[in-house]
Amino acid sequence: TIGDENNTPASRPTVSPTDQPVEGSEYWFIKRFNVVSKTRRNEKVKSYAKFKLKTTKNNVVENAIIELNYASEAEENDCYFDCSRLTLDHDGTQIGQLGNCGPDCTSGIIADINGVKHPEFYLWDQLYWENHVSYSYDKGPLNVQGANKNMFNRCYNKCFNNQDQTSSQTSRSCTTNAKGKCFISIPAFHPDDVPSVKLNLKNIDGVDSGLIYDGMLNQLDSDDCPLFTVDCPDVIIDLQFS
Numbered sequence: 001t002i003g004d005e006n007n008t009p010a011s012r013p014t015v016s017p018t019d020q021p022v023e024g025s026e027y028w029f030i031k032r033f034n035v036v037s038k039t040r041r042n043e044k045v046k047s048y049a050k051f052k053l054k055t056t057k058n059n060v061v062e063n064a065i066i067e068l069n070y071a072s073e074a075e076e077n078d079c080y081f082d083c084s085r086l087t088l089d090h091d092g093t094q095i096g097q098l099g100n101c102g103p104d105c106t107s108g109i110i111a112d113i114n115g116v117k118h119p120e121f122y123l124w125d126q127l128y129w130e131n132h133v134s135y136s137y138d139k140g141p142l143n144v145q146g147a148n149k150n151m152f153n154r155c156y157n158k159c160f161n162n163q164d165q166t167s168s169q170t171s172r173s174c175t176t177n178a179k180g181k182c183f184i185s186i187p188a189f190h191p192d193d194v195p196s197v198k199l200n201l202k203n204i205d206g207v208d209s210g211l212i213y214d215g216m217l218n219q220l221d222s223d224d225c226p227l228f229t230v231d232c233p234d235v236i237i238d239l240q241f242s
Contacts, residue, residue, distance in 0.1 A: 060180030
């Protein structure tokens, strides 16, 4: 299942679509775009972004290079606590919780994202403390989900190192064949860890065609907006419903 969001503005692809198409001239565009997602035996979802390019005179566009950015919205790297309620102590070796008031005390403690209040709570590099009892990150009341269970690193990166680890972006490309088609393989993600992947067009280059790209002719989304244009820059792959 794919849908469109405009939560994060995206820059235009590094091409120069015509603002005022000249009547009778030939332009090229994304005639067809779709995403196919398949669930593997390990429950990870593998997706393929498929393109077909055409011209306004119904000719194919061969040897065009399409480059997509994809950003995984990764819940597995998120910190479970409000950064404003955490302190970095002891030369950066301990993350403390504001309001710690002793054993069994949760008065004034703010709950984590799962709604749990943790009495006398501290994060260390290899373990955490709650109520004067130490636990490894794969055990205990914190109940850390995802492949990356080190909550110290997750909270340190987000709250004290100015690194929001909940989104990671990279890019992949493909070159259209003699039918004007190509596909881009998106890495497989487990939907429990990565519920969605956001795609946007980084670059599209069909210089070999000798024609001008006009993105306003691209396939329309469900709101009749041309895909991968300024008004509709992103396509969201919902891995939880694929």
